[in-house]
Amino acid sequence: MSTWIAGLPEQARAVLDPVHYDYYAGGVGDEVVLGENEAAFRRLALLPRVLRGRSERDLSVELPGGRLDLPVLIAPTAFHRLAHPDGELATARAAAAAGTVLVSGVAATVAIGEVVAAARSAAADASVWFQLYPQPDEDVTACLVERAERAGCAALVVTADSPVFGRHRRDAEHGFHDLPAGLAAENMRDLPGAPPGGVRDIEMSPSVSWAHLDRLRELTSLPVWLKGVLHPADAVLAVEHGMAGIVVSNHGGRQSDLAPAAVEALPAVVDAVAGRVPVVLDGGVRSGGDVAVALALGAAAVGVGRPVLWGLAAAGEPGVARVLDVLRDEFDHVLALCGGRDPADLTRDLVVARGTGVFARCG
Numbered sequence: 001m002s003t004w005i006a007g008l009p010e011q012a013r014a015v016l017d018p019v020h021y022d023y024y025a026g027g028v029g030d031e032v033v034l035g036e037n038e039a040a041f042r043r044l045a046l047l048p049r050v051l052r053g054r055s056e057r058d059l060s061v062e063l064p065g066g067r068l069d070l071p072v073l074i075a076p077t078a079f080h081r082l083a084h085p086d087g088e089l090a091t092a093r094a095a096a097a098a099g100t101v102l103v104s105g106v107a108a109t110v111a112i113g114e115v116v117a118a119a120r121s122a123a124a125d126a127s128v129w130f131q132l133y134p135q136p137d138e139d140v141t142a143c144l145v146e147r148a149e150r151a152g153c154a155a156l157v158v159t160a161d162s163p164v165f166g167r168h169r170r171d172a173e174h175g176f177h178d179l180p181a182g183l184a185a186e187n188m189r190d191l192p193g194a195p196p197g198g199v200r201d202i203e204m205s206p207s208v209s210w211a212h213l214d215r216l217r218e219l220t221s222l223p224v225w226l227k228g229v230l231h232p233a234d235a236v237l238a239v240e241h242g243m244a245g246i247v248v249s250n251h252g253g254r255q256s257d258l259a260p261a262a263v264e265a266l267p268a269v270v271d272a273v274a275g276r277v278p279v280v281l282d283g284g285v286r287s288g289g290d291v292a293v294a295l296a297l298g299a300a301a302v303g304v305g306r307p308v309l310w311g312l313a314a315a316g317e318p319g320v321a322r323v324l325d326v327l328r329d330e331f332d333h334v335l336a337l338c339g340g341r342d343p344a345d346l347t348r349d350l351v352v353a354r355g356t357g358v359f360a361r362c363g
């Protein structure tokens with residue numbers, strides 16, 4: 001990990017309200033998965049290939065919903081205005097300037113229309129994606145989809161790993177349940193079932209099903225990604241239900257504390273999908289080396305969550321820009337060291353488990 005990214009949580013902690021720091025940093029239960037997401041990357045190594053590189057590498061990838069100049073997108077995280085007054089506006093500008101995508105959450109503290117406008121102010125061709133939880137009241141879901149389309153989003157990301165809220169001990173200890181006065185989940189304003197100007201709660205429901213997803217898909221022509229898939233059988237179902245892509249994720253260790261590390265779940269999902277749709281990985285990505293390992297295991301790109309929040313808290317838009325720049329630079333360097341010319345040169349035969357000899361291949 002770059003020393004700068006490694007030091008970011010402490011920089012952020014120094015400026016954040018401790019309650020908000022813990023909201024961002026924390027995980028579910030004993031925070032086993034939170035730690036494992038990063039630790040699992042440390043258990044993997046990449047075998048370099050020699051004498052096949054080139055001096056200029058092409059880091060770009062093409063995904064349903066846009067082309068990324070580097071295979072790193074910004075995973076959806078809630079409430080960026082807890083980190084910095086510019087909130088999602090700063091994150092969107094930094095992502096667009098770096099040539100990548102911000103997946104802006106339904107729980108953003110800036111409405112999606114303004115987020116897209118901010119991204120386009122930094123790069124006219126910027127793509128912003130919109131993440132949502134399918135709401136048990138399908139009129140609310142339909143309204144959110146329409147808002148994302150009207151705003152000009154290029155893809156939807158439906159999060160499926162949250163049938164109930166994860167139990168976050170740090171938040172419970174602080175009694176953190178509400179945003180401070182003046183901040184709100186702006187996309188949830190003025191929705192069916194709320195009084196004019198009122199903000200509806202984001203609801204989780206264990207009864208949200210594949211049928212909800214089918215109906216959601218009928219509402220839109222945008223590509224729909226499914227986020228929070230860990231079981232290969234669910235990946236197959238996602239393809240059968242017309243998903244344009246899959247995000248392998250355990251929600252950054254914030255939902256089930258019994259889940260495997262995200263990178264350990266990745267190869268089986270990639271195999272099950274068998275190239276029919278792209279697979280993105282998020283959880284524990286902290287360096288360009290982690291990006292390279294995930295791509296070698298079959299991810300088309302990775303998402304980063306907390307490092308972006310730390311960069312935003314520490315330095316606003318330039319902080320997010322620097323996180324992306326460091327990841328790009330490190331990834332490019334590792335790719336060169338592996339004799340890679342572009343991401344497609346990172347293949348699974350390069351990945352080995354540390355401490356078990358080169359014949360113990362992963363995946």
Ligand SMILES: Cc1cc2nc3c(=O)[nH]c(=O)nc-3n(C[C@H](O)[C@H](O)[C@H](O)COP(=O)(O)O)c2cc1C
Nearest residue numbers: 024075076077078105159251252283284304305306
């Ligand atoms: C503070 C915080 C808020 C999050 N909010 C959302 C959200 O609203 N929707 C969602 O799908 N995922 C959410 N996530 C999960 C991220 O999209 C992503 O899966 C996770 O952060 C990746 O792990 P990383 O933080 O180790 O990079 C959140 C994560 C954090 C840390």
Ligand SMILES: CC(C)CC(=O)C(=O)O
Nearest residue numbers: 077078107162202251254
């Ligand atoms: C508003 C919340 C549901 C956001 C979230 O997904 C999280 O905090 O992990």
